[in-house]
Amino acid sequence: MAFSSSARNPIDPRNGSKNSFRLVGEIHVIVGPMFAGKTTALLRRVNLESNDGRNVVMIKSSKDTRYAVDAVVTHDGTKFPCWSLPDLSSFKQRFGEDAYEKVDVIGIDEAQFFGDLYEFCCNAADLDGKTVIVAGLDGDYLRKSFGSVLDIIPLADTVTKLTARCELCNRRAFFTFRKTKETETELIGGADMYMPVCRQHYVNGQSVNESATMVLESHKVSSDLILESALVAP
CATH class of the missing domain: 3.40.50.300 (P-loop containing nucleotide triphosphate hydrolases)
Structure with missing residues (x-):
């Protein structure tokens, strides 16, 4: 039509x-x-x-x-x-x-x-x-x-x-979830970088990402402190 x-x-x-x-x-x-x-x-x-x-x-x-x-x-x-x-x-x-x-x-x-x-x-x-x-x-x-x-x-x-289909549960997907850690808005990619998800799995996924980021940052801080201590040690 x-x-x-x-x-x-x-x-x-x-x-x-x-x-x-x-x-x-x-x-x-x-x-x-x-x-x-x-x-x-x-x-x-x-x-x-x-x-x-x-x-x-x-x-x-x-x-x-x-x-x-x-x-x-x-x-x-x-x-x-x-x-x-x-x-x-x-x-x-x-x-x-x-x-x-x-x-x-x-x-x-x-x-x-x-x-x-x-x-x-x-x-x-x-x-x-x-x-x-x-x-x-x-x-x-x-x-x-x-x-x-x-x-x-x-x-x-x-x-x-x-809408798409949630890659994790097959329910209706309204959102795009980024699988990688890059933070720039314009990041061209396909299924290797993105997947469609429902609200539940978007929220769950974001929580996992935030937790992982906190852990990584915590490890980085610990590593920096250890390195700093080693550098100033007599």
């Missing part, structure tokens, strides 16, 4: 006449934890639009090089050619003004990595009449807002929140 709305045939509320306003587009947002099928859902929607005769283009962050540089790839290997960009503001110039004018639908994968997501979506939908379909993480491994994905929720026509 292709996305369509009355915005394609705008009516002036003051006099009921059509075509009094600029044609505007739509924004659809797909969010969820890792391994929830966000990219699969994005490709499904984009393919439906393409099959409906609309011109589509796909963009992903150049930071994501896990499977391919020039394609959006799902975890099960489904591919769709894309533009890999460091930011969205350069897309229109790189793609070409004439080619951009002919585009009906823009898909954006790994949207959390684009700092200019809000401005791009505003311009593409409100000014250029494009349908923008965005997929990305709504939260990071600390369950805090990741990038600008949540910022565009107020702009969206629809918001789809997907």
Whole structure:
């Protein structure tokens, strides 16, 4: 089913006449934890639009090089050619003004990595009449807002929140758990670094991580004291 709305045939509320306003587009947002099928859902929607005769283009962050540089790839290997960009503001110039004018639908994968997501979506939908379909993480491994994905929720026509399956108990998973000790927010990885978990196992896992960190820090302090004592000993 292709996305369509009355915005394609705008009516002036003051006099009921059509075509009094600029044609505007739509924004659809797909969010969820890792391994929830966000990219699969994005490709499904984009393919439906393409099959409906609309011109589509796909963009992903150049930071994501896990499977391919020039394609959006799902975890099960489904591919769709894309533009890999460091930011969205350069897309229109790189793609070409004439080619951009002919585009009906823009898909954006790994949207959390684009700092200019809000401005791009505003311009593409409100000014250029494009349908923008965005997929990305709504939260990071600390369950805090990741990038600008949540910022565009107020702009969206629809918001789809997907869930995965908890890797530990098979219940619905709403959160992404990081298996490693790295603390930077942007750490690209797959199943080797992350797993989807339910609330119970997220809380349990965080407690284990915090306990392990405390133990390691305690050992480090003890080691430092021993080393210091050895250095000052006569």
